[in-house]
Amino acid sequence: MDSFGEKFGVGQPVRRKEDQRLLKGGGKYTDDVNVPGQAHLAFVRAGVAHARIKGIDASAALEAPGVLAVYSGKDLETDGVGTVMTDAALKNLAGEIMFRTHRLALPTDKVRYAGEPVAVVVAETAYQARDAAEMVLVDYDELPPIVTAAQALAKDAAAIHDEQPDNICLHWENSTSDAYDAAAKTAHKIVSIKLINNRVIPVPMEPKCCLADMDTKSGRMTVYAPFQGGRRVQGALSEMLFGGDGTKVRHVSDNTGGGFGTRSKIYPEIIAIAYAAKKLGRAVKWSGDRSETMVSDLHGRDQVNEAEIALDPNGKILGYKIINYVNIGAWVTENGARLPVDGGGRIVGGVYDIPVLYYSCKAVMTNTVPTDTYRGAGRPEANYLIDRLVEKAAHVMGIDSRELRRRNYITKFPYKTQMGLTIDIGDFPKCQDEACKAIGWDGFGARRKESEKRGKLRGIGLTSFIEGAGGRPEETMRLRFEKDGTLSVICGTFSHGQGHATVYSQILHDKLGIPFDDVNLIQGDTDTAPEGAAGTFGSRSSQMGGMAIIRAADIIIDKGKKIAGHLLQAPPTEVEFTEGQFKARAGSVSVTEIAKAAHDPAKLPEGMPPGLDETYLYKRASRDDMNFPNGCHACEVEVDPDTGGITIVDFAAADDCGVVLNPLIVHGQVHGGVAQGIGQALTEYLVYDEETGQLLTGTFMDYGMPRAEHFPDMKAVFVPTPSTNNELGVKGAGEAGCCGAPTALVHAVLDALRPLGVAEIDMPLTPNRVWHTIQSARVKGAA
């Protein structure tokens, strides 16, 4: 073992133990799994965005070579397959509950977005299935497609769901606007803004894929699919296909190539595949390709914000008013409508002291892929809006934006927000100082002059942001001592890039003195995951999983002291546990020896049950008992006014993720999150054709992913204020980058373009948009 904790303990930049295997192609992803005798499935997807289904003719497909079956929604209905409905039950001010859809995996009445699965074809080979899928004829009665919230709210708009003719799923308000209106009356200045928070496609590296293996003898199904927490798959499929008997469904995912929230939802594809496997009594596999994944994975973001802040003469915010239109797509998914008001979006005031809030949010249905959680999940949208307003206010009032932020930062903790959250701790001015220092804010003027000489416009911008992290308030972890002396962490949290094998090992190395390499991670299988293990989403695994490990280890230490006392002939109160050793009087015994002894009744105190393994269900006080990662990001850009091209020349992130368990991994999280945020702001231009409802950017030829070439060497520093809501002091880290990067980039670009008279711009900042914005400003300037 290393000198204790110095190399492998909490806080050390330990290299990820999972990387060797993953980088050498040792990962086992869903498409790598094949079982003998498996059949293959292909989806018949809607070629139109909005239409009534008049009929489905599968006769030609059924005659095609190798075809085993064709199923449509009618078959699912006949066999009593259940529907998916969100458990969100938000209410409007009058107390009426939101509109909720009951989604059958394959629709029987209408198609509601281009690409929606309508039928499945199962055949002996994947190509046979795909060929036959093209022979299935769906007779449509087309309806006008609706792709934007504005179109959906138009007076004569067609209804997406007949039961909800106005297309509004939810009109949520935190209160009436009276208090805000009163505050606004006393204001020195009102600053307003209208922004589009652009829709994005999540694009995990691993396309969507599923294998449902039906064991007809036991009547049990094993479902392989990339997923962030298998209990959800197990729960949904057992409800829909096995009369609620959870023992009939097992979910397995050894490795998942990226989750981002989009791999945490029950998809109609998974249900349809499981249905087909059960019906045929055979294993059924489907491997979606990239374009199919892009039109069927839940999308992210998509808001139109109209907002204003009321300020006093010193620039102190007196009140904040938000009118938010959220395009939730064709179906009301688990979190689509919840995100902006009850999920991550609850941090709408950001890092600022907002004494009065009026927040109105309309979740609107359209003929597009449904939206749901996507890295940040409501928080990037909320932070973008308030910080764009604060930045704009600084320019309107002629106050340095750093100074205006300072005047409005929350500095007294705990702080209760207008949305009912209590922010426990943070140091926002310090994050700002650190970000400005890291990017060299004070030397910017000289760099701008140098750029001007080369005909380039240089700009610098910053943003402060906050998140609420933690997600569901319960998580169970199991610690099991193995016969070979190693310790296994058996869990339902699921590492799909986060590095849990490494970080959990570090925690246990510190806590129990087990050598780093002797800790195993067993995850991704509902057969092994303990009851009450939920999964990995909402930046929760180190907080929830980590704490469950700590508590389980505490119990192990307690019990271990009793056994050690018994063996060393000392009272347990005299036994000390340090660096993996139980010590009393002159003797000592290691935790692994104690684990072995625990299985020998002769070595146990009388009446003590054998074994040292422990399972712990960790609970937070409530869902609201979150932690609040925050930070300040600064960005410097050069804009080429002749082409509209943007070069990011520097980026600095000062993040408060609380106690950092592994700086190497958290830096990686920051880099990845920033890259994803820059993607939304710079390259990820998603276009739905307003006439046809077709997704025009359904391949990488048109949908621009951020690339390494877009980034300079990023500077990432930590400004930790330990969270007070868990003993580890950790806060979420995975989503911060997405919350800060888009705003920082837009502010830097606006700073560069401001001399030309540009005051506003919407994401993504494609060259086409930037050039046209410059042209319009020049025309205006000349007039």
Add this chain to the structure above:
Amino acid sequence: MYAFNYHRPKSTDEAAKLVAEAEDGKLIAGGMTLLPSMKLRLAAPSDIVDLAAVEGLRGITVSGKTVTIGAMTRHVDVQTSAEVKKAIPALAALAGGIGDPSVRNRGTIGGSVANADPAADYPAAVLGLNATVETTKRKIAADDFFTGLFETALEPGEIIKAIHFPVPDAAAYEKFPQPASGFAMVGAFVARFGKDVRVAITGAKDHVFRVPDMEKALAAKFSGDAIAEIKLPDDDMMSDIHCSADYRAHLVTVMAKRAAAKAAG
């Protein structure tokens, strides 16, 4: 992808015959356009005739003032060729800017030129350098080769064997990439041969074209400034979600100016 017949002939004659006899035959060189189209089921040829085993279609030779590049020569070979870098550095640089390493390791000059994608890079070099396209039937001047959107002067069964590039006194290529695909939204190839200058633009219209006004201005004064004010009408420029017609027309001037400035050194 749909099922198809695969052929691997040894000669261009055999290849031509196979294509002619097939129901819907297609030649494949590097396959960097055809294969993705087939995978997306946008193209469904009955027969694929692979030119990979045909002898004599690969390689680079420099003789006198001409660089000859075999049709099946890959982009990476042109990019890294010491002879090309010495004779026409702009051509090597252009090849090095096509797609990504995977594309450059598979894609070929003959495939690119025969495909005549309106946003491909090589057509700008072929036209800008006044190259000659040598086929199994004849030699075609660059000015006569590109005729429309994915259309060339090639007749059915006619196969490109090599492309002959005259060595210019100075040349440069500048492109502004489409943000998602990396293809040229506008690319400008400027070359000077003595007093004559050629300017070829790719990415802007349905096929690569020359800009006589710019050529004249550059012949009079070979510098970027000489063409900075020459604007093209946007009525026949392409327009799509990434680039409007007026922006494309503007980029033609900017990219040509930058290429000229670079060539003028």
